Amino acid sequence: MSEDLYRSYNSYLRDLFGCRVQKISLDAGLSCPNRDGTLGSSGCIYCNERGSGTGAAEESSIGAQIREAKAILRRRYNAKRFIAYFQSFSNTYAPLPRLRELYAEALEDPEVVGLSIGTRPDCVPDEVLDHLRALSAKHLIWLEYGLQSAKDSTLERINRRHSVETFSDAVRRTRTRGLSVCAHVILGLPGETSEDMLNTARFIAGRDIQAVKIHSLYVIRGTVLHGWHRAGKYVCPSREEYAATAGDFLSLLPPGMIVQRLTGDPHPSELVAPSWALEKRKNIEAVHDHMRRHRLRQGSAFQG
Structure with missing residues (x-):
């Protein structure tokens, strides 16, 4: 069991709601400034055109995606309540009226107790955060920000097109409004040493951050990283190397921080x-x- 090793997301939700709560991954059909030309870029080196999405937005509304997922999650996990997780691309990257509609549609379902919104730290204007603060009066609201690494040279190497300070600023503005923050990090990024990755843990531990998602870097077909891997410019770590770094990473985090994820979850048809x-x-x-x-x-x- 993980409970004796770290504070898991499932146990946090059960403590909060008294029942099994499951996330529903949603595709809202939004985009990303690092892919649509706004930043003059074709995206992060590991990201493909789907942006961790399913393409479901092309066929199903947010409400339909929730209804379909609920039926599956009830059978599989006996889930009673649900978190609407806006996952694909950057889910604060749209005009506020459009975001209001999307969030409201998800929260129309009485069994959806909150929102978890995945986005970039350079895509959170104050007006969006103010709206989410208003929603938090009746619902659980989380912002999930992609940090990936606390080293600016790594962010440049992977073509993130934002800085560590941009992330820190987003966290400050989010926490000022009382909203919870989950930081996403990737272990195994090109050029990073184990110490670089553990320094990212120390960075997160020193910020007002409530949760972390730890991802393993994997190579997806058709990405820049795929080209690097094919040319021998990037070698994937072994499972043992990853496990050691992830375990050491967790030991550096504050005891109360929630661990939402421990590894990546690639689509089999895309994985190289x-x-x-x-x-x-x-x-x-x-x-x-x-x-x-x-x-x-x-x-x-942890050194607090």
Whole structure:
């Protein structure tokens, strides 16, 4: 069990609502300034045209996506309540009236108890945060910001087109409004050492951040990273290397921070490498094994 090693997202939600709560991943058909030409770029090196999305927005409304997912999640997990997770691309990157409509449609369902909104830290104007603060009076609201690394040279290398300070500013403005923040990080980025990755953990630990999602870097077909991998310019870490870094990463975080994710979750038809990225359960078990073997727990190396 993970409960003795770190504070899991499932246990946090169960404590909050008293029942099983599941996230529903949604595709709102939005875009990203790093892909639509606004920043003069074709995107991050690991991101394909789908932007971690499903393409569901082309066929289904937000309400329809929620209804379909609820039926599946009820059967699989006996879920009673749901979080609407706007996942694909940057889900604050649209005019406020459009965002109001999307968020309202998700919250129309009485079993949807909140929103989790994935976006970039350079895409959160104050007016959007003010609207989300208003929604938080009756609903659980989370902002999920892609940091990926706390090293600016790495952000340049992976073509993020924002700085670490941009992330810090977004966190400050979000927390001023009482909204919860989840930071996304990627382990195994090109050029990063283990110490670089652990410094990202230390950076997150020193900020007013409520949760973290840890992703493993994997190579998706048709991306810039795919070209680097094919040319031998990028070599994927082994499962053992990833598990060791992820376990050490968790030990540096504050004990109360929520761990929403421990590894990546690629689509099988898109994955080029590493093949072990498809074995989610084994990957999580490898992190647990490393932590137990080295007597680590979340917060055991935290210096507050």
